[in-house]
Amino acid sequence: MSSIREQLAAQLARFDDDAYAALANRGLLRRAQKDLEKGAATIAQDSAESLVMAFGEHRIRFDARGPAHADCSCPAMGMCQHILAAAISLQRMAADEPAAASPEAAKTDAPPIDDVQALQAELLSVPPDALSKHAGKAGYRWAWQYVQDLDLEQGFRVSGERHLLMSFTQPRLAFRYMGGGIDGLIADADIRQAEKYRVAAVLALRRALGLQTPPPEPAGGARTASLDLGRDHALAQTRDLSIDESRRRLRTAASQLFAECVELGLAHLSQGIQERFSTLAVWAQGAEYHRLALLLRRLADHVDLLLQRAGGADEHRLLDELAIANALVGALDAAAARQAAPVHLVGRARTRYDETGTLELMGLGASAWRSAAGYVGLTMVFWCPVDQAFMSCSDARPENQRGFDPVARHRSPGPWSGLGAPAQAAGRRIALQGAQVNASGRVSGSESATATVSVPLPAQDFAAALPVSRSWSELLQRRGSGQRSLLAEPQPMKDWCVIAPAKFGAPQFDANRQALVWPLFDDSGDRLDAELVYDDYTGHAIGRIEQLAADDTPAGTLVVARLRPGPSGTVCEPLSLVRPGAPPGQSAIDSLHFDTAPQRNVVSRWLDKFRQRRDGDALPSALAATMPALLQEHRHWLCRHAERGMPEQQAQRVTIEAQAWSGRLADAGFSSFAPASAASPTPAALVLRWHYLNLQCEQLLAPRA
Structure with a gap:
């Protein structure tokens, strides 16, 4: 046996049907197996460089790289059924040869773990x-x-x-x-x-496996400088400037501008400051710092609102944004020192959808929504049992665009070929071919994808495939175990869950917040509130949940919901129910936002009188009430100095007071608030750094239940 044939035999011994299907596809594999029923391929030529197989009138040539790089004499481009048939024939030959020589050697048909x-x-x-x-x-x-x-x-x-x-x-x-x-x-x-x-x-x-890999060589060549505008806003002369040098100068300029804003005082900013933020945003976009560019544009807009004395402007919120942007620049500095550019810090120019193979999804329901930015849309939520992850698909339009109604979209065709309407996805298994998914778990609604929709799954089988949580403490601990840095990349799909309440409380409508509160209890008696803030699109779901107070919810009912911070801890926004006793042939999913509306009851009639659009208003934050008093006092001290500004005498006072604050915070266990050092050489830089740490403490100490 030649060395090429031995190498091929060793490779083919590791092939199974899944490997052959990955090499081509299931259809070609079935055709090859059917062709082999008429006769196997034979060896036509065996040399030191290649192995040629004959299959009918076709000749298939293999080399040491294996069947993935085989050539066939047929007109087909790339992989064909003849290559698969020849590979399977050669695999069977190699399996029969050791059996004839030594029966003990053929007791197993799979390679060992070693x-x-x-x-x-x-x-x-x-x-x-x-x-x-x-x-x-x-x-x-x-x-x-x-x-x-x-x-x-x-x-x-x-x-x-x-x-x-x-x-x-x-x-x-x-x-x-x-x-x-x-x-x-x-x-x-x-x-x-x-x-x-x-x-x-x-x-x-x-x-x-813990092995180190040397970093790649830096990209060669020089790039033309992005718009590098100085304090006088004059165009810099065009010259060759590497991307790394452009980014370094940008980070330095941004840090200086952040500190100057605090030194001047957030209540005393000028139109020049707004123009400098806009200029840096253009520079950041050219330097491919997409996340920093977004923050700089936001800062420019906020300063503009302050100058116009607009109602949405707020010096304290501006300080929050300055502190986060300053921390991002510091993180980018540290990454550049390591010759790295983490994507969660650099950001992306736009959301990228990557093509994937067949995607298996289970429909969990849908909801319509309106965003604060003036968009309306419909979002479908799915569970992917293969990836063990939640995924979503949204169809959104500007609110003023005529002809688009997110509620009516629920029963309109699409978004994929083969799916009659989003309403048909609930409670069914969908095999999506040609799917495109982005890093956040969002599935593209491109019509090029083809959906194969099953009949409604039995309620028991549907529920068994879902990741059900029965303990609220474990659920919230699992949610909080991930990274919670303010600079971490958002992962909204990880906020979705399927919970199994042991007991459902009576829903109540909070008229002050215009929100429905539905208590859910686990086996230990812990409470998790399901909340829906009232608007034009949640009113239907609120009415559905109100009806559950009169109807006894069957034992074993599951709730599909999204976790988010609430006034007294974490709450969940219910999307749908998984009914345990759904009749055969009917969906186990009860879509709260779209299924048949209940009869009008007392609360619903009261809502008609109180109907007001919320337009995505956030619930009142509970962070201030749960933060330690020392941190609240420290935050007020930071905001006061940042708003007033820091002339020379005031800066000296801030430095003295900072030393005292550092000791008080350290005694309370907050050792990260170190005094002024090389990392924060000026009082203004110290205020920005400490304010970011204060915000991070709020994030970490936020109530979880």
């Missing part, structure tokens, strides 16, 4: 220069940065029995490795620039 570990070692042995050559220098830089930003616990998984399986959650992509070098990594989806994703899989495997 063989899978050997596959890992084979990939880990690929040197960085070979990875860079495979994807190119730009592709290697992309893959290295992608892995640095990757959450290994949530975003990457290594498994496999017959072969090595490495899976990413975003994009939803898996690679199978049976041998043959990095070229032998087989993706389960047809993706562009597969080379850089193969390199990313190898680098992620190295990082998961």
Whole structure:
């Protein structure tokens, strides 16, 4: 047996139906298996460089890289059924040969676990220069940065029995490795620039095993400077300036402007300050600091509101935004020192949807909404049992656009081909082919995706597939165990949950806040309030929940809800109910926002008299009432000095008072409030830093239940 044939036999021994389907698709695999019923492929040529198989009138050529790089004489481009048939035939030949020589050697048809570990070692042995050559220098830089930003616990998984399986959650992509070098990594989806994703899989495997990988070479060449406007707002002369140098100068200019605002006093800002914020925002966008550009534009708008004496302007809220932007600049400085650019700090120019294979979803209901920015829309919520994650799909339009009604959209066709309407998704399993998903778990509503919708699932089977929480303390502890930094990237889909109350309390309508409060109790008697703030789109759901006070809610009813902060701790916004006794053929999902309206009762009639649009008003914050008195006093001290400004004599006073504050806070256990140092060389910089720490303490000490 030639060395090529031995290598191919070793690779093909690790192939199973899933691996062959990833190599091509299920349809081609079935056609190849059907063709093999008429006869197997035979070996036509066996040399040291290649192996040629004959299958009917076609010739299939293999080399050491395996079936993923085989060539067939048929007119088909890429993978075809003849290559699959030849590979399966060769696999069967190799399996029969050891059986004839030694029956004991053929007692198992799967490689041992040690063989899978050997596959890992084979990939880990690929040197960085070979990875860079495979994807190119730009592709290697992309893959290295992608892995640095990757959450290994949530975003990457290594498994496999017959072969090595490495899976990413975003994009939803898996690679199978049976041998043959990095070229032998087989993706389960047809993706562009597969080379850089193969390199990313190898680098992620190295990082998961605790192995270091040298950073890529810096991007060569120079870039034209972005608009680098100085304090006099004059255009800088165009010159060659590297992106790193442009970013460094931008961070320095932004830090200086933040400190100057505090030194001048937030009550004494001028039109020049507003123009400088606008200028820096343009510069940040050109330097590809997208998140910083957004914050700078927001600061420019807020200063403009202050100058116009608009009702929405607030010096204290402006200080919050300045402190967060200043902390972001500091984090970007630290990242630049490590020659890194984390995507959650840099930001994205726009939301990117990545193509994925078939996506399996379970419809959990939908709701209509209106945002404070003047948009209305409909959002469908799903559970993905494969990824064990919640996902959503939204259709939104500007509020003044005619012809779009989010309530009517619930029963209109789409958004995907094969789905009659969003209403049909509730309680059903959907196989979505050609799906596109972004990093936040939002599924694109592109019509290019095709949905295969099942009949309504039995209530018991539907509920068994969901991640049900029965203990409120465990639920809130799990929610709060993640990173809660103010600079962390938002993950809104992780706020969704499915809860199983042991007891449902009587719903009550709070007229002061125009919100319905529905107490839910777990087995331990702990209470979690379900709340809905009244508006044109939640009135229907409020009426539905009111009716539940008269009807006995069946035991085992589940509530699909989104967790959020409330006046006295965490509350949940109910979306739908999972009914345990739904008749066969009917959906187990009771969509509170859309299902048949109840009869009008006392509270609903009162609401008609009290009907007012809330337009997304937030509930009153409970943070101030739950923060330690010392931190509240400290925050007032910071706001007072930032609002008044810091002339020379006032700055000296702030420095003296800061020393006393540092001691008081340290004695109370808040040791992070260190006095002025090299990290905060001026009183203004110290105020910004301390205000950010105060905000972070509020975030960490916010009530969870």
